[in-house]
Amino acid sequence: MKKSIKRLLGVTVAATALLLGAANTAKADTTLTVGASAEPHAKILEHVKPELKKQGVDLKVKVFNDYILPNKALANKELDANYFQHVPFLDNWNKKNNGSLINVGGVHLEPIGVYSKKYKSLKDLPKNATVYVSSNVADYGRVLKIFKDAGLITLKKGTNLTNATFEDIKTNKKNIKFKHTFEAKLMPKLYESNEADATVINANYAVQAGIDPTKKAIALEKKNSPYVNIIAVRKSEKNNKAIKKLVKVLQSKSTQKWIEKEFDGAVIPAIK
Template sequence: MRKNIKITAAVAVTAAFALGLSACGTDSDPAAKGETGAGADTSKPLVVGASPTPHADILNFVKKNLAEKAGLKLEVKEFTDYVLPNTATESGQIDANYFQHKPYLDDFNKKNGTHLVPVVDVHLEPLGLFSNKVKDLKDIKPGQTVAVPNDTTNEGRALQLLAANGLITVKDGVGTNAKLSDITDKKGLEFKELEAATVPRALDDVDAAVINGNYAIEAGLQPGKDSLALEKAEGNPYANVLVVKKGNEADPRVQKLEKLLNSDEVKKFIEDTYKGSIIPAFGQPAKS
């Protein structure tokens, strides 16, 4: 029986409270009992937080088809934002998460003082430019509005996608850290910054929008087919990673999941299910 549990912003206060407890090393803190890392109780399920699509879908494929044979009990909890999975992993409410790329993780750690580390790369979600109002890049004209994700790494990534397709010009050298203030020529476009998860819902209110691959798929879009422009996979640093709190990489359950997520079976599942909109990107994460 599937045991996905959706966690929404309503539990943000609980997550923050648990984070405070973990910092104090109370008896409820698994780390205080020696229950993490190599000493983790392998008879307990590994609880992994994930965005619904494709992360939870991939994890549930592993749970249904691969985990039992590997001796892994796996529980999947679905999150619908980009903050709570990390705070819940930091606090020990969950054991791991799978929803983000390493540049976002690095930025999150820096801003929040968390101690989260990537374990293994799994897949790439190419960022795409979509529109319900124009059919081709050349139809995007001065005076029109483009929505972009408002978190640091994805906004920079979105601006570079627009620059690569000639819609804007950005300062040399800013890379994926680009901000709206780094645009040197907007070419008459206006920009609307939105939380990544809400961008697909804004498609009818703007002329075009840069949407993360997972949210595009959840909205019924096919990035490989429906986008006006799509990120290239070659040399792309934005592979989505399995993440744990530092010290828990040695948890035998985490190591089993790491291997399963990079298995031939998962590769085939991703390719057959997402048909190029999600791409396998196996291997070790890049060094910080």
């Protein structure tokens, strides 16, 4: 009789343990690993971690310091998503690498800017001025538009800014020399070296280097730019529930207001 009771208790305890284990498994957070640039992307992701945790998503942020590796890591399934680029950059990467990464939602705009320690405006640039630009081809149209809007260059008829290059310049009133052989992450150091008459810097690298775009740039990309930074994923993950939660939280009014306040105009919310 005692043995039967012990066996029964043993079975009950084992069954209870299995049920508790099943319950804990059901409640376990989904881990989502997202690759991001340090500023402002990783900072924004860290901000939304608590809200995602409430929704059952354990967000892991992997920081990258360049524009080369994040898409490779995503394509190789080392990441679930990444957050560092705009659509023209993604399209260019897919074309060059036979990739199929997709955009699942825009979050913010980092206005690219022109910086100079020698001149206070683009119109002050002298003839034959040298302007340093990164080797990121996807940003060339953005740079050209800034100089076009300032009246310093004109573009050939039919030029599409999303894939434009410096070969598309028709007239160059001051014969400005655009040197575009530098890695994007090096632009703040080149600006500080004061080698060129002006240097073009992406806002994320400017902010990361302690350079305030709203105060230091002599020309800044306008707010209606199409170069919004996005969450990118593999095509097979477009319906991933955890990724949908991530995008929804990033695009929420509270997060977008936080971005506007936190970066004081250096980073602009994509959702109004």
